[in-house]
Amino acid sequence: xxxxxxxxxxxxxxxxxxxxxxxxxxxxxxxxxxxxxxxxxxxxxxxxxxxxxxxxxxxxxxxxxxxxxxxxxxxxxxxxxxxxxxxxxxxxxxxxxxxxxxxxxxxxxxxxxxxxxxx
Amino acid sequence: xxxxxxxxxxxxxxxxxxxxxxxxxxxxxxxxxxxxxxxxxxxxxxxxxxxxxxxxxxxxxxxxxxxxxxxxxxxxxxxxxxxxxxxxxxxxxxxxxxxxxxxxxxxxxxxxxxxxxxxxxxxxxxxxxxxxxxxxxxxxxxxxxxxxxxxxxxxxxxxxxxxxxxxxxxxxxxxxxxxxxxxxxxxxxxxxxxxxxxxxxxxxxxxxxxxxxxxxxxxxxxxxxxxxxxxxxxxxxxxxxxxxxxxxxxxxxxxxxxxxxxxxxxxxxxxxxxxxxxxxxxxxxxxxxxxxxxxxxxxxxxxxxxxxxxxxxxxxxxxxxxxxxxxxxxxxxxxxxxxxxxxxxxxxxxxxxxxxxxxxxxxxxxxxxxxxxxxxxxxxxxxxxxxxxxxxxxxxxxxxxxxxxxxxxxxxxxxxxxxxxxxxxxxxxxxxxxxxxxxxxxxxxxxxxxxxxxxxxxxxxxxxxxxxxxxxxxxxxxxxxxxxxxxxxxxx
Numbered sequence: 001x002x003x004x005x006x007x008x009x010x011x012x013x014x015x016x017x018x019x020x021x022x023x024x025x026x027x028x029x030x031x032x033x034x035x036x037x038x039x040x041x042x043x044x045x046x047x048x049x050x051x052x053x054x055x056x057x058x059x060x061x062x063x064x065x066x067x068x069x070x071x072x073x074x075x076x077x078x079x080x081x082x083x084x085x086x087x088x089x090x091x092x093x094x095x096x097x098x099x100x101x102x103x104x105x106x107x108x109x110x111x112x113x114x115x116x117x118x119x
Numbered sequence: 120x121x122x123x124x125x126x127x128x129x130x131x132x133x134x135x136x137x138x139x140x141x142x143x144x145x146x147x148x149x150x151x152x153x154x155x156x157x158x159x160x161x162x163x164x165x166x167x168x169x170x171x172x173x174x175x176x177x178x179x180x181x182x183x184x185x186x187x188x189x190x191x192x193x194x195x196x197x198x199x200x201x202x203x204x205x206x207x208x209x210x211x212x213x214x215x216x217x218x219x220x221x222x223x224x225x226x227x228x229x230x231x232x233x234x235x236x237x238x239x240x241x242x243x244x245x246x247x248x249x250x251x252x253x254x255x256x257x258x259x260x261x262x263x264x265x266x267x268x269x270x271x272x273x274x275x276x277x278x279x280x281x282x283x284x285x286x287x288x289x290x291x292x293x294x295x296x297x298x299x300x301x302x303x304x305x306x307x308x309x310x311x312x313x314x315x316x317x318x319x320x321x322x323x324x325x326x327x328x329x330x331x332x333x334x335x336x337x338x339x340x341x342x343x344x345x346x347x348x349x350x351x352x353x354x355x356x357x358x359x360x361x362x363x364x365x366x367x368x369x370x371x372x373x374x375x376x377x378x379x380x381x382x383x384x385x386x387x388x389x390x391x392x393x394x395x396x397x398x399x400x401x402x403x404x405x406x407x408x409x410x411x412x413x414x415x416x417x418x419x420x421x422x423x424x425x426x427x428x429x430x431x432x433x434x435x436x437x438x439x440x441x442x443x444x445x446x447x448x449x450x451x452x453x454x455x456x457x458x459x460x461x462x463x464x465x466x467x468x469x470x471x472x473x474x475x476x477x478x479x480x481x482x483x484x485x486x487x488x489x490x491x492x493x494x495x496x497x498x499x500x501x502x503x504x505x506x507x508x509x510x511x512x513x514x515x516x517x518x519x520x521x522x523x524x525x526x527x528x529x530x531x532x533x534x535x536x537x538x539x540x541x542x543x544x545x546x547x548x549x550x551x552x553x554x555x556x557x558x559x560x561x562x563x564x565x566x567x568x569x570x571x572x573x574x575x576x577x578x579x580x581x582x583x584x585x586x587x588x589x590x591x592x593x594x595x596x597x598x599x600x601x602x603x604x605x606x607x608x609x610x611x
Binding site: 018022025031034038041042045048049052075078081082085088089092093096097099100103104112116 | 253256257260264267268271276277279280282283286287290291293294297298301304305310
């Protein structure tokens with residue numbers, strides 16, 4: 001049992017980060033903090049992919065003499081794409097937050113809500 | 120040459136045109152380029168559909184890498200049908216866009232607007248074309264990111280907050296999908312849909328596969344705005360520029376439904392989905408969505424928001440059809456999503472015509488305008504009747520197939536829900552018509568004229584299509600039947 005828990009430690013880290021990120025997105029009212037939560041959430045998925053790509057006793061996937069067993073490089077490539085997507089999302093979200101700050105003078109969700117409903 | 124690379128061209132054309140359009144000078148040139156691209160895509164997509172119907176599946180290897188290692192575009196009747204739907208709607212929306220965009224978007228942003236529009240279009244086409252499950256994620260994000268930007272261009276400041284809200288929910292949905300794909304990849308070692316479908320039967324017992332399935336389902340459900348995950352949709356549709364609302368309402372959720380169909384019927388083996396509570400869940404959420412969203416729609420005063428809630432209800436019908444997991448149910452879903460694209464496209468365009476004249480479209484502002492804008496009013500009436508499902512309109516055909524699918528399984532509650540949903544649609548469409556026609560004109564509006572021809576023509580193309588596909592069902596029903604066969608759904 002202990003071996004099972006310790007042996008899968010990187011999965012536990014991924015799940016922990018996933019929950020932390022998701023919780024921040026849901027619970028925080030500050031728009032920038034929400035984006036931070038979203039980033040943590042996405043990064044946990046990147047870790048999950050990288051973890052899956054590891055082959056036991058496998059070397060880094062670079063062709064070297066005398067090495068027979070390599071880790072799977074494909075998830076790394078997929079995650080490179082996903083990182084780009086994540087960066088684009090973050091950039092767009094931050095741009096929106098700047099525009100929201102200009103339009104409302106605040107980035108707190110409840111205050112924005114109040115302003116929209118008092119009109 | 121063109122025929123050989125047709126499937127790729129369909130995606131590459133808008134994708135390559137997008138950055139070019141962004142740097143074009145202000146004026147009407149960006150619009151012209153966009154229109155040319157969208158119309159060529161519509162021609163390519165219809166060629167593709169006829170090729171697939173005649174000679175079967177097209178397999179295109181991207182960069183010459185053989186599947187399952189390389190990315191494969193695998194076009195069967197279902198892909199071709201959705202690609203055609205997306206590109207035809209784009210080709211009809213763009214002529215409409217010219218005046219509407221000039222009115223609603225600041226001049227210096229117009230080239231960027233068309234650039235984002237083409238990116239969104241390319242992303243949606245990409246989803247329909249690709250046969251690679253990770254590639255779907257990439258295109259999903261291309262289309263979503265550009266649609267967040269498009270929505271935020273709305274005139275009111277609420278457009279910004281609704282775009283932000285959509286961004287957060289959309290990204291969570293896409294990330295859930297990514298987790299699911301990762302878990303499936305870890306068990307099958309492949310990302311190619313066809314290959315995965317061949318390998319999955321050996322591992323369906325594993326809990327990882329079940330978890331992956333659940334993650335993908337929730338992720339896509341967020342994207343298609345399945346009740347109760349629809350919270351982003353009413354705001355996004357209400358505050359987005361009209362053209363964006365027309366395009367997204369008619370295509371974005373439909374493409375998400377397509378991904379759902381692929382996951383449920385192509386990738387996962389027969390029996391797997393039946394062994395999970397997916398079908399019952401879809402029927403339950405479909406019914407609740409139809410009733411609750413329709414009631415919400417009745418109480419709206421902003422007409423765009425009313426139609427947005429109605430869209431959530433219509434998605435309920437599509438999901439209901441999927442939930443039956445029968446050939447008729449699947450056909451009903453596919454027919455309804457095609458017809459719904461026609462009617463919601465027409466309705467949002469007509470509402471956009473009123474917005475073009477008035478700047479807003481609320482129940483109390485539009486009173487009596489029906490007499491001053493007779494063509495717009497007639498368009499709303501006919502498309503509205505189609506939404507209700509009156510015989511002779513496209514909406515009737517989809518309701519007919521849905522009810523038959525429900526009767527086949529003796530699902531009386533579903534039958535009742537479909538009928539109640541139609542009655543509620545009568546109420547909310549009736550409210551718009553009452554306000555437009557039977558109320559006296561307010562003094563400020565006595566000088567309002569009919570919308571310009573450029574807005575009316577595309578609207579009426581869709582309105583006529585609503586009647587045409589209500590009388591001639593050869594294309595919709597034929598393709599849906601073919602698609603149900605391709606998906607391998609057996610009649611129960």
